[in-house]
Amino acid sequence: MSRVNALNVYQTEGTNVKAKLAEIYGEIIENVQKNTISTLLKNKHLSGDFGAGSVEANRIENASSKPYGTARGNGKADTTKLKPVPVPLDKNRELLKEFEKYDLKRIGIVNLMTREKRNMQLAMERELETTFFQKAYDVGTEVIPTASETIKQIDEVILSIEKTKNQFVNGVPRALINVVCDPVVYQEIRDYLDTQTGNANVDTSIEEFGKRNRVMYYSSVYIPNEAKVIVMVEESVAEPVNVDQYDANGTIPLSNATADGFFYDYGCEGVMPDLIKFIANETEEIDG
Numbered sequence: 001m002s003r004v005n006a007l008n009v010y011q012t013e014g015t016n017v018k019a020k021l022a023e024i025y026g027e028i029i030e031n032v033q034k035n036t037i038s039t040l041l042k043n044k045h046l047s048g049d050f051g052a053g054s055v056e057a058n059r060i061e062n063a064s065s066k067p068y069g070t071a072r073g074n075g076k077a078d079t080t081k082l083k084p085v086p087v088p089l090d091k092n093r094e095l096l097k098e099f100e101k102y103d104l105k106r107i108g109i110v111n112l113m114t115r116e117k118r119n120m121q122l123a124m125e126r127e128l129e130t131t132f133f134q135k136a137y138d139v140g141t142e143v144i145p146t147a148s149e150t151i152k153q154i155d156e157v158i159l160s161i162e163k164t165k166n167q168f169v170n171g172v173p174r175a176l177i178n179v180v181c182d183p184v185v186y187q188e189i190r191d192y193l194d195t196q197t198g199n200a201n202v203d204t205s206i207e208e209f210g211k212r213n214r215v216m217y218y219s220s221v222y223i224p225n226e227a228k229v230i231v232m233v234e235e236s237v238a239e240p241v242n243v244d245q246y247d248a249n250g251t252i253p254l255s256n257a258t259a260d261g262f263f264y265d266y267g268c269e270g271v272m273p274d275l276i277k278f279i280a281n282e283t284e285e286i287d288g
Helices: 003-010 017-035 037-041 070-074 101-107 109-139 150-162 183-195
Strands: 046-049 054-060 082-088 091-100 177-181 215-219 227-233 241-245 257-266 276-280
Touching: 017 037, 017 109, 037 109, 091 109, 109 227, 109 257, 109 276, 150 177, 150 183, 150 227, 150 276, 177 183, 183 215, 183 227
Parallel strands: 177 215
Antiparallel strands: 046 054, 054 082, 091 257, 177 227, 227 276, 241 257
16 A cells, blocks of 8 residues: 555545645655755766665766877777776665644644655755765865965865866866855855955845855855865765655554655765865864
């Protein structure tokens, strides 16, 4: 018996209740994807079988030209060189709720389900965002800026990423760089922009002022307390998520209740740690 059919015994609002329940739970993952910053930044170019419990991200090494005739002389062309990054889906989680028949009748099935859907969505968002930015912090490199102003310190970090050259990158376009700030730091930047001239391209009247000098800025309460700013290139961290709906089979034994929700497995790995840098929060030393 499907999840919605199992709850049909509590139907109180007409024949369209089944469709509404399907909509309510079908929207959870979609809304999480829309609301989280990590969804915008994470690596989506993954290969492998989610069912096998592991996927893989790959970095492609830079190509380099050679004199004409090199391939003919060698009898073969250059091969593509990849650096595989395994991403095991080793975090196994569940979000399940019990619903008593009395509550469903009293509150209304669609009303109660909608409230719980929002509750589950927020819980999943918190976990995925926190894990994503913790991983970025763990694999990233701390930059100790020389400037005193926060905005100038961030510019130093942006430049250090923009000028990165190695076997995988030869400089990074600013449009791919993102700055994720602690809310206090984000407000400090907004105040700076509000009081400085020459920021005609930045609309500080809206909550998210967006881009500054072609770099996107975000405010997040989920970056680690140890960091006040994380600067990272898009797709530098992978966080694949696999979700399975819970199928209820009638009521819970020896009760007049049923359960609903979903299970999810996910993993989180740094794919391009060389393109993640952060500014640490200042800590005061306590004299012993």
